[in-house]
Amino acid sequence: MTADSTTPSYVLRYFDIVGLAETSRMLLTAAKAEWTEEHPEWPQEKPNQPFGRLPVLVEKNGAEDGSDFILSESGSIERYLARTFKFFPTDLKQAARQEELRDQQADVTDAFFSQLHLVGEAKKERRGEFDIMLDKIAEIHTTLLRKNGDCGHLFGEELSYADMSVYAFYKMFILYVVTHDADIAPVVKGKITPEILNLIRAVESDPLLEEHVAKKGSFMPHVLSE
Numbered sequence: 001m002t003a004d005s006t007t008p009s010y011v012l013r014y015f016d017i018v019g020l021a022e023t024s025r026m027l028l029t030a031a032k033a034e035w036t037e038e039h040p041e042w043p044q045e046k047p048n049q050p051f052g053r054l055p056v057l058v059e060k061n062g063a064e065d066g067s068d069f070i071l072s073e074s075g076s077i078e079r080y081l082a083r084t085f086k087f088f089p090t091d092l093k094q095a096a097r098q099e100e101l102r103d104q105q106a107d108v109t110d111a112f113f114s115q116l117h118l119v120g121e122a123k124k125e126r127r128g129e130f131d132i133m134l135d136k137i138a139e140i141h142t143t144l145l146r147k148n149g150d151c152g153h154l155f156g157e158e159l160s161y162a163d164m165s166v167y168a169f170y171k172m173f174i175l176y177v178v179t180h181d182a183d184i185a186p187v188v189k190g191k192i193t194p195e196i197l198n199l200i201r202a203v204e205s206d207p208l209l210e211e212h213v214a215k216k217g218s219f220m221p222h223v224l225s226e
Ligand SMILES: N[C@@H](CCC(=O)N[C@@H](CS)C(=O)NCC(=O)O)C(=O)O
Pocket: 019, 020, 043, 046, 052, 053, 054, 055, 072, 073, 074, 075
């Protein structure tokens, strides 16, 4: 999207980590939107967020009355941006497939965090559930990629919302979740099949995301490191 006086501009509020805002960062960059990132002081800024949590997207003057359009919830923000910038198929069923994948990934992430502070048998049980979910999602990613000709895209031949969301999912585990549990990185790396690696490569080499990789660094060396 080329900026002019009618083009909306955005502020994405989140912590300076690879976490729940990574896909939105990628969408905004790939769309060539006018946007900036804000890292609010925490917890001082907590009461100023609609639901007290981040990420929050602010679309300047985007509301019907001309005030800012302010949106919480990482999934809602992603979908809003993906639809706005046409990274979603117009076909409702095809779009639903991409949403399904994203929401399943969120469940896997939640399953990881739900076992993190448990101990003993309870932890073992929940951790086992997470391991099964992680295996399953990596298998599904791999199958979809194979079905699509192993071109590095999950659906079709171009960069999609789902591609960015899957890339961000693995990146979050290997670069951020690892700060909560050092042992998780090798586990997740072990699930990255050649097909998933190809997706990571395709996403990073897409010209639309050149700026994102230049700003945030390549994820590839972290995936390939022992
Ligand atoms: N369901 C929400 C979860 C948001 C969330 O958990 N945000 C965390 C950061 S990843 C947060 O704001 N933590 C600070 C706090 O709760 O005070 C989403 O997907 O956006």
